[in-house]
Amino acid sequence: MTRVMASGVFDLIHPGHISYLNQARSYGDELVVVVACDDTVRRHKHEPVTPDYMRARIVGSLKPVDRAVVGHGDGRIFDVVREICPDVIVLGYDQRFDEEEMKRQLEENGLGGIRVVRAEETADDLNATRRIIARIRDMGGAPRRRSG
Numbered sequence: 815m816t817r818v819m820a821s822g823v824f825d826l827i828h829p830g831h832i833s834y835l836n837q838a839r840s841y842g843d844e845l846v847v848v849v850a851c852d853d854t855v856r857r858h859k860h861e862p863v864t865p866d867y868m869r870a871r872i873v874g875s876l877k878p879v880d881r882a883v884v885g886h887g888d889g890r891i892f893d894v895v896r897e898i899c900p901d902v903i904v905l906g907y908d909q910r911f912d913e914e915e916m917k918r919q920l921e922e923n924g925l926g927g928i929r930v931v932r933a934e935e936t937a938d939d940l941n942a943t944r945r946i947i948a949r950i951r952d953m954g955g956a957p958r959r960r961s962g
Contacts, residue, residue, distance in 0.1 A: 816842030819900035821885065822909070823850045824869045825862055832876070833936040838904035839878035841931065846881045846898050847873050853887035858910075892923040903928055907935040 820838040824831055824847075839845045849870040855862045862869070866884045874882035885894055895903070905911050913930045920928050 815844060816901045817844045817846060817899060818842035818902045818904060819846050819848065819895065819898050820904045820906070821848035821850065822906055823855050823859060823862070824873050825855070825860075825864055827872060827876075830936050834904075834906050834933045835873075835876060835878045837933040841902045841904055841929075844880045845878055846883065846900065847879050848885045848894055848898070849873055849882055851884050851887040854885060892919070892925060895920070895923075895925055895928070900928060903930045905930065905932045907933050 818838050818841045820835060822831070822834070835845065835847065838847075849866060850858075851866045852862050855866075864872075870882045870884050873879055883894075883898075885891075903916070905913065905916070913932055916930045917928075920926060920930070
């Protein structure tokens with residue numbers, strides 16, 4: 815059995831996430847997704863829209879995903895990798911990790927032999943959370959509720 819690990823924020827689920835998870839699943843028999851904890855999201859991206867435990871529950875309910883876990887907030891990515899024991903790590907097309915650097919760091923941390931691949935970008939217009947948020951801002955914010 816081949817275990818695959820994917821990771822991300824998954825703040826607002828969109829077609830790019832679905833493509834990424836389907837691509838990740840295609841590399842093995844079991845897909846475990848590490849959902850970034852709220853502290854990590856704040857440090858690297860933005861204030862999370864949805865709390866980490868909810869994002870993990872949502873991601874875990876998606877068809878290609880076998881299990882979703884919340885990552886550690888202390889930057890110890892290799893501890894999470896040890897816990898999951900993946901055969902393959904699939905990076906998102908826009909994640910800041912470099913595949914070769916990731917392989918080197920895995921080796922240095924006694925985790926050599928894990929295959930590292932990058933998912934391809936989808937052609938969808940709204941394939942990134944930041945694009946969705948920008949579209950909402952361009953529209954003048956959230957729609958107003960009609961009274962009565």
